[in-house]
Amino acid sequence: MASVSEWIAGARPRTLPAAIAPVVAGLGVTVHTGTALSTPAVVRNGLLALLVALALQVGVNYFNDYSDGVRGTDEVRVGPVRLVGQGLAAARQVKMAALASLAVAAIAGLALVLLSGQWILLPIGIAAVLSAYAYTGGSRPYGYIGLGEVFVFVFFGPVAVCGTTLVTGGDIWPIAVVVSIAIGLLTVDILVANNLRDRELDEQSGKHTLAVRLGDERTRRLFATANIIAFVLVAWVGLATSPWALLGMAGAVPAVKASQDVLEHAYGRGLIPVLQMQSLALLLAGLGLGVGFLL
Numbered sequence: 161m162a163s164v165s166e167w168i169a170g171a172r173p174r175t176l177p178a179a180i181a182p183v184v185a186g187l188g189v190t191v192h193t194g195t196a197l198s199t200p201a202v203v204r205n206g207l208l209a210l211l212v213a214l215a216l217q218v219g220v221n222y223f224n225d226y227s228d229g230v231r232g233t234d235e236v237r238v239g240p241v242r243l244v245g246q247g248l249a250a251a252r253q254v255k256m257a258a259l260a261s262l263a264v265a266a267i268a269g270l271a272l273v274l275l276s277g278q279w280i281l282l283p284i285g286i287a288a289v290l291s292a293y294a295y296t297g298g299s300r301p302y303g304y305i306g307l308g309e310v311f312v313f314v315f316f317g318p319v320a321v322c323g324t325t326l327v328t329g330g331d332i333w334p335i336a337v338v339v340s341i342a343i344g345l346l347t348v349d350i351l352v353a354n355n356l357r358d359r360e361l362d363e364q365s366g367k368h369t370l371a372v373r374l375g376d377e378r379t380r381r382l383f384a385t386a387n388i389i390a391f392v393l394v395a396w397v398g399l400a401t402s403p404w405a406l407l408g409m410a411g412a413v414p415a416v417k418a419s420q421d422v423l424e425h426a427y428g429r430g431l432i433p434v435l436q437m438q439s440l441a442l443l444l445a446g447l448g449l450g451v452g453f454l455l
Contacts, residue, residue: 172240183321185449205328318340411441
């Protein structure tokens with residue numbers, strides 16, 4: 161039976177910046193642009209949005225562990241703990257943990273819709289929960305046919321950032337859309353690096369991720385290009401709004417190093433530091449934008 165520390169590791173905490181960064185950046189946009197809501201309401205809705213994002217991320221991670229484990233694609237891997245693949249926990253237990261995480265996301269999301277009155281988010285929230293399951297669950301998981309990056313970009317970019325501004329500020333401003341695209345691209349690169357690391361094993365096991373479909377070289381160029389576009393957008397946001405928002409450019413430092421390693425053909429375990437640097441790049445960009453807008 162898996163220990164508490166193994167369950168925590170199985171939730172892949174290093175991927176959690178993907179949930180934190182868009183909410184913090186979205187809150188920053190709201191404060192910068194202005195809101196009719198009281199400060200307690202903004203804080204309450206912001207925390208609920210963060211809970212939704214975190215629960216979705218953990219749910220996706222557990223479902224990925226479960227699905228890959230039962231399909232046998234996690235038997236020989238490098239990287240984080242695989243609860244099912246390494247025999248640390250029963251597949252049913254991991255599936256229940258994933259479902260519990262998505263239930264938390266659904267309940268928190270419903271509360272957020274009721275409190276904010278933004279009913280447009282109800283169908284979007286339902287789609288997010290179903291997509292989190294279908295990423296690697298069901299008979300035809302879209303993460304196995306190269307569409308995982310689409311889910312990550314949409315739900316951890318535009319939906320997370322603009323959803324946060326909607327429930328805390330009551331609107332979606334153009335600057336929020338630009339920020340959401342930058343955050344989405346940086347988040348996608350975490351998955352791109354992960355799938356690049358596992359590309360050969362995924363191909364052998366019939367898991368046709370985007371990295372498998374594009375091949376090694378084009379996947380590496382995609383990673384670097386996404387980072388470049390993301391930080392061009394972050395720089396534009398800072399120049400167009402507040403110079404303090406340029407604090408988000410701090411994320412470019414680890415992103416440049418990550419891109420350099422990828423373009424220099426880091427392979428296998430050599431891509432683990434890339435994942436760490438890309439997660440840091442995303443976190444610094446999100447926090448930098450959020451804090452910069454507050455100043």
